[in-house]
Structures are given as structure tokens and as C-alpha cells.
Amino acid sequence: MKFALALAAPALLLTAPVLAATQRPLPYKAVGTEPGWTLSIDRGLIRYVGDYGRTKVTTKAPVARPSFNGLRYVTRRITVDVTRVRCSDGMSDRVFPDKVTVKVGRRTVSGCGGNPIIASAPAIAGAWRIESVSGQLTRGAKSASITFSDDRVSGNTGCNGFSGAFRFERGFLTAGPLASTRMACPPRGMAQEQAILGVLGQRLSVSSNQNGKLVLSGRGQARLVLSPARRD
Structure with a gap:
């Protein structure tokens, strides 16, 4: 009996990784x-x-x-x-x-x-530069930026400032309603502002990558890529 159990134990060790490997959602x-x-x-x-x-x-x-x-x-x-x-x-x-x-x-x-690796709540806290919106690099006299602190979000589209509340639950970010200033900007700046605020108006999945960036993804191609803001 002891000999039979000794043979069974390695068999269990061999099959366990196989079972684990085949369990993909x-x-x-x-x-x-x-x-x-x-x-x-x-x-x-x-x-x-x-x-x-x-x-x-x-x-x-x-x-x-x-x-x-x-x-x-x-x-x-x-x-x-x-x-x-x-x-x-x-x-x-x-x-x-x-x-x-x-x-x-x-x-x-x-x-x-597989599903994109989700960022945790502490990972989004702090100041970020909005690097791109829906695949387009941000431009403007002012740097497009966003900051998450406690339950508040604030930032600048490169044209006007904005602020409001946000929630981060189970890897999803919901911001708003957002209030913004109303300064007139060149057409390109206004288009960029509409694009950024349009993405922030959606329920966004939040993932992170090995370069320290955050990716906020909405419907279709709606996406913000954030890189850590430089500290002066």
C-alpha cells in the first residue's frame, strides 16, 4: 500500500499543472x-x-x-x-x-x-501628462494634463482647465460631471479639447504597462494614453 501511494503522489503533481494550464476564461x-x-x-x-x-x-x-x-x-x-x-x-x-x-x-x-492588465486604484493617483487622445499626439501652448487626487479629477486640455469628481471601481473609471473654463482657442486646440472631454465622458477601462503609462479605453478607438508628469 505504501508503495502504491508513493507512485500516486508524483502523478498528482504532474496532473495539477495540466489542469491549471487548461483553465482559461x-x-x-x-x-x-x-x-x-x-x-x-x-x-x-x-x-x-x-x-x-x-x-x-x-x-x-x-x-x-x-x-x-x-x-x-x-x-x-x-x-x-x-x-x-x-x-x-x-x-x-x-x-x-x-x-x-x-x-x-x-x-x-x-x-x-487575454484581458488587458488592470491598474489598481493607487496606480492612477497623482499627476499625468495626456500624451495622446484616440491615437493623436496632444499639442498646444499648454501641456494637456490630468490629476487624480482622492475622489477629484482636474486638468487641462491644452486649451481650458477642467475639474470634477471621479470613481474608480474594479478597473473602470467614471468621471464627471466635469466643469471647464471657456477660453477660446485655435481650432486645433478646440478639437483636441472636445476629443479629450469626449473620452472622459465615457466609462473607461484602465490598464497599465511596463513603461509606467496608463491607458484609459472607452468605446471603439476612444482612448487616452497618460505618462507620469515631470516633477520640477
């Missing part, structure tokens, strides 16, 4: 750039759209095989490798928990998968 999504592609695993199907929409594959999702620090899905048409390591998508400044490699035919592309 669904639906699972991944994205890559250059060329742009997206992938989803949900409801028993793998759906891949690559080459900016020119390549499309939909196939039945097999049982995932455990691989080194991750999972592998192997089908006749597509192979998907998910590796548990932090990954930046190179476009939005967001950081994801997984690196994802997709092979379709002779073509192999790489990107990131």
Missing part, C-alpha cells in the same frame, strides 16, 4: 499588428481574421494541449499557441497577460491575448 480574445489580426475562442469555435481582413478562418476549437507555460490549440487549418508572459500589442500601449502566436498555412503572426 472564455471567451478568449487576442490581437496583433503588422499585419493586423484578431482571434477569438468562444462557443467551441476558433475565429481568426488576418491580413487586415483578407484572411478568415473559422474552425472547431479542439481541447487545448498543455505547453510550456501555456496552451496550444492544434487544428488542420490553424495552430494557436498561448504563452503566459506579459505582452504589449505595440499600438495602444496596453499590456496583456499572454503572448499569442498563430500559424495559418505557412504564415505565422504574433500578438497579445
Whole structure:
């Protein structure tokens, strides 16, 4: 009996990582750039759209095989490798928990998968420079900025100042209503102001990356990228 138990124990140690590796929340999504592609695993199907929409594959999702620090899905048409390591998508400044490699035919592309890593409440506190809004770098005589302190938010769009209350709950930021000054600015400055306040008017997911930036993401392409403000 003791001999049988001694054999069983290593078996349990071997199967535990396998079970842990196969437990990934669904639906699972991944994205890559250059060329742009997206992938989803949900409801028993793998759906891949690559080459900016020119390549499309939909196939039945097999049982995932455990691989080194991750999972592998192997089908006749597509192979998907998910590796548990932090990954930046190179476009939005967001950081994801997984690196994802997709092979379709002779073509192999790489990107990131899983839900973006969420910033914690202390991570957003302090002063930030608004680096870009919806993919456009901010410009103006004044630096676009934002500060989070306790339950208050304040800042400048590069044109007018703004302030108001905000809530940060479970990785989501809700600001407003926001009050702002009404100084007239050049058309470019006014357009930038409308874009910034438009993003801040949405419920935003907040993620952080390894460069110390925050990414506030709303609907579609609505996004603010914040970098730590320089201290004089």
C-alpha cells in the first residue's frame, strides 16, 4: 500500500499543472499588428481574421494541449499557441497577460491575448501628462494634463482647465460631471479639447504597462494614453 501511494503522489503533481494550464476564461480574445489580426475562442469555435481582413478562418476549437507555460490549440487549418508572459500589442500601449502566436498555412503572426492588465486604484493617483487622445499626439501652448487626487479629477486640455469628481471601481473609471473654463482657442486646440472631454465622458477601462503609462479605453478607438508628469 505504501508503495502504491508513493507512485500516486508524483502523478498528482504532474496532473495539477495540466489542469491549471487548461483553465482559461472564455471567451478568449487576442490581437496583433503588422499585419493586423484578431482571434477569438468562444462557443467551441476558433475565429481568426488576418491580413487586415483578407484572411478568415473559422474552425472547431479542439481541447487545448498543455505547453510550456501555456496552451496550444492544434487544428488542420490553424495552430494557436498561448504563452503566459506579459505582452504589449505595440499600438495602444496596453499590456496583456499572454503572448499569442498563430500559424495559418505557412504564415505565422504574433500578438497579445487575454484581458488587458488592470491598474489598481493607487496606480492612477497623482499627476499625468495626456500624451495622446484616440491615437493623436496632444499639442498646444499648454501641456494637456490630468490629476487624480482622492475622489477629484482636474486638468487641462491644452486649451481650458477642467475639474470634477471621479470613481474608480474594479478597473473602470467614471468621471464627471466635469466643469471647464471657456477660453477660446485655435481650432486645433478646440478639437483636441472636445476629443479629450469626449473620452472622459465615457466609462473607461484602465490598464497599465511596463513603461509606467496608463491607458484609459472607452468605446471603439476612444482612448487616452497618460505618462507620469515631470516633477520640477
